Amino acid sequence: xxxxxxxxxxGAAVVAMAAALPFVAGPFWxxxxxxxxxxxxxxxxxxxxxxxxxxxxxxxxxxxxxxAYTTAILQVRHAVPTVLxxxxxxxxxxxxxxxxxxxxxxxxxYFILITIAFGYVVWGIAHRWSSFTGGDNGxxxxxxxxxxxxxxxSHTEYYYLxxxxxxxxxxxYRVLIRSPFGLALRGIKGxxxxxxxxxxxxxxxLYAAFVLSAALASLAGVLYVYYNRFVNPVAASFPVxxxxxxxxxxxxxxxxxxxxxxxxxxxxxxxxVSSFFELYAAIMGIVFIxxxxxxxxxxxxLAARVRGRTARV
Amino acid sequence: MTTSAILxxxxxxxxxxxxxxxxxxxxxxxxxxxxxxxxxxxxxLLGGYVxxxxxxxxxxxxxxxxxxxxAVTVFGYLVDRFLIHHTGENHxxxxxxxxxxxxxxxxxxxxxxxxxxLKVPVPVFLRGAMELPGGMIYPTFRFVLIFFGVAIAGVLxxxxxxTQIGAVVRAGVDDREQVSATGINVDxxxxxxSALASFLAGMAGVVGGAFLTxxxxxxxxxxxxxxxxxxxGGLGSxxxxxxxxxxxxxxxxxxxxxxxxxxxxxxxxxMAILLLFRPQxxxxxxx
Numbered sequence: 001x002x003x004x005x006x007x008x009x010x011g012a013a014v015v016a017m018a019a020a021l022p023f024v025a026g027p028f029w030x031x032x033x034x035x036x037x038x039x040x041x042x043x044x045x046x047x048x049x050x051x052x053x054x055x056x057x058x059x060x061x062x063x064x065x066x067x068a069y070t071t072a073i074l075q076v077r078h079a080v081p082t083v084l085x086x087x088x089x090x091x092x093x094x095x096x097x098x099x100x101x102x103x104x105x106x107x108x109x110y111f112i113l114i115t116i117a118f119g120y121v122v123w124g125i126a127h128r129w130s131s132f133t134g135g136d137n138g139x140x141x142x143x144x145x146x147x148x149x150x151x152x153x154s155h156t157e158y159y160y161l162x163x164x165x166x167x168x169x170x171x172x173y174r175v176l177i178r179s180p181f182g183l184a185l186r187g188i189k190g191x192x193x194x195x196x197x198x199x200x201x202x203x204x205x206l207y208a209a210f211v212l213s214a215a216l217a218s219l220a221g222v223l224y225v226y227y228n229r230f231v232n233p234v235a236a237s238f239p240v241x242x243x244x245x246x247x248x249x250x251x252x253x254x255x256x257x258x259x260x261x262x263x264x265x266x267x268x269x270x271x272x273v274s275s276f277f278e279l280y281a282a283i284m285g286i287v288f289i290x291x292x293x294x295x296x297x298x299x300x301x302l303a304a305r306v307r308g309r310t311a312r313v
Numbered sequence: 314m315t316t317s318a319i320l321x322x323x324x325x326x327x328x329x330x331x332x333x334x335x336x337x338x339x340x341x342x343x344x345x346x347x348x349x350x351x352x353x354x355x356x357x358l359l360g361g362y363v364x365x366x367x368x369x370x371x372x373x374x375x376x377x378x379x380x381x382x383x384a385v386t387v388f389g390y391l392v393d394r395f396l397i398h399h400t401g402e403n404h405x406x407x408x409x410x411x412x413x414x415x416x417x418x419x420x421x422x423x424x425x426x427x428x429x430x431l432k433v434p435v436p437v438f439l440r441g442a443m444e445l446p447g448g449m450i451y452p453t454f455r456f457v458l459i460f461f462g463v464a465i466a467g468v469l470x471x472x473x474x475x476t477q478i479g480a481v482v483r484a485g486v487d488d489r490e491q492v493s494a495t496g497i498n499v500d501x502x503x504x505x506x507s508a509l510a511s512f513l514a515g516m517a518g519v520v521g522g523a524f525l526t527x528x529x530x531x532x533x534x535x536x537x538x539x540x541x542x543x544x545x546g547g548l549g550s551x552x553x554x555x556x557x558x559x560x561x562x563x564x565x566x567x568x569x570x571x572x573x574x575x576x577x578x579x580x581x582x583x584m585a586i587l588l589l590f591r592p593q594x595x596x597x598x599x600x
Contacts, residue, residue, distance in 0.1 A: 056405045106592045109404045114588050117581045124577025282420035288413025292406045
């Protein structure tokens with residue numbers, strides 16, 4: 001696929017709009033958009049496995065939360081500077097990914113169930129080991145990040161930081177999924193036995209994809225804790241992990257913009273519905289049902305289908 | 314110490330009885346139709362709440378157990394017929410869909426029955442504590458629950474291994490197409506099995522609500538532990554669910570007692586290790 005002039009113009013327009021956003025939107029909206037970016041990254045990490053390798057993981061909240069907790073505990077309790085605390089969080093989440101990655105020995109429904117169980121171990125520890133994790137209250141008073149005298153002082157500045165990180169991740173992700181490794185993952189998703197016949201070690205490819213995906217989820221966790229200023233066991237909970245997958249599917253699994261669009265839709269919808277309707281968790285449930293039954297290819301896929309139809313007319 | 318260890322064993326066994334009720338339905342419907350239904354926890358909670366309302370209205374615990382089960386049977390049928398039916402054998406779609414159903418049920422239940430822990434009142438003759446041999450005092454209801462669970466397991470086992478319907482179900486678990494080719498209506502069979510599974514989950518909610526109480530979030534706690542039972546035992550195996558329920562019930566009881574902060578790890582750690590080396594579980598066959 002060549003990059004056409006239209007795509008460059010569209011990309012430039014999106015970047016210009018994103019950069020201009022703080023001048024038109026108030027602090028509430030900036031906070032919400034930052035959250036959309038952070039959870040979009042988490043959804044993107046889930047989708048590396050789901051959309052490109054065909055594995056449905058429900059434990060990415062674990063990497064997200066372990067990274068967030070590590071950074072928060074180092075920064076708050078031990079006064080470790082951001083320049084060390086943030087990479088330490090990233091590392092801790094990725095190391096957990098090295099362990100949980102053993103799940104790629106299983107496939108299909110077993111993989112789904114084992115990752116659910118892994119996720120619950122982390123949630124259970126965050127919830128019960130209160131002397132270390134702070135229990136349900138979690139770790140609070142996380143400061144804004146500061147590196148070498150440069151500090152982020154406002155939510156608007158933090159928004160720019162998150163935007164830059166997300167853009168770099170998206171570029172790196174694009175390179176990854178177009179590399180021979182990314183194509184091999186696609187091949188495994190399409191037909192694992194055929195890839196094996198061709199001499200690919202599918203388990204090793206999936207393990208590597210799992211660890212990379214855990215690293216990306218950890219990065220989202222670090223971004224989350226500096227935005228949210230605290231972390232509690234909710235970050236590791238089952239709904240976070242399963243909603244990340246939902247975001248990817250609603251937006252369009254197997255694409256890069258899809259997970260971000262899905263994150264924006266889900267978080268936007270939740271914010272909007274919860275402002276006037278008490279049963280917003282039920283609404284989220286209905287979104288799950290509708291997405292699965294009627295829009296399985298997501299909005300990006302739906303848009304492509306509509307465009308295909310109009311082009312033919 | 315010894316007394317505590319024995320009491321924990323009884324705790325674990327009575328929990329196992331409850332877990333078996335939820336896990337047996339999950340495992341057999343998976344074995345037969347390859348359906349992963351994450352809403353069984355919500356079925357449990359719904360059955361419990363309906364049972365609670367029935368006790369409050371009529372004062373009869375037996376009626377509550379039956380009514381809770383019946384309500385969930387109807388609900389489960391509608392979910393199968395109008396929602397799960399459309400997912401085919403796509404496990405990803407089933408998981409997301411049934412998680413969505415569980416969210417809806419949980420939230421609507423919260424609206425109707427509120428956020429407090431509610432306890433289903435048990436009949437007078439099952440209240441209080443009883444003295445076990447050796448002078449140990451133990452809640453009567455939880456002790457009787459063990460016999461209830463064993464009785465249900467026994468009936469299911471007879472149904473599964475000694476009747477013609479059981480034989481067809483076992484054949485369906487092995488090879489659904491082949492059973493279908495012999496002229497047996499597999500879809501109708503699934504409706505029956507699924508109805509029984511829903512009934513057991515709803516009934517479990519009433520019984521479980523009498524000692525674990527009912528509260529928002531209980532649906533996920535019971536589901537996850539039931540999943541561990543199913544995984545340890547082997548997906549699709551009724552016998553495996555029995556073994557799994559005992560293993561998980563005891564691990565949970567001793568874990569909570571000896572390592573309260575890491576009780577989830579005690580429960581899930583062994584399961585994860587088992588899965589890595591024997592993904593099909595204790596009694597399951599390779600997928």
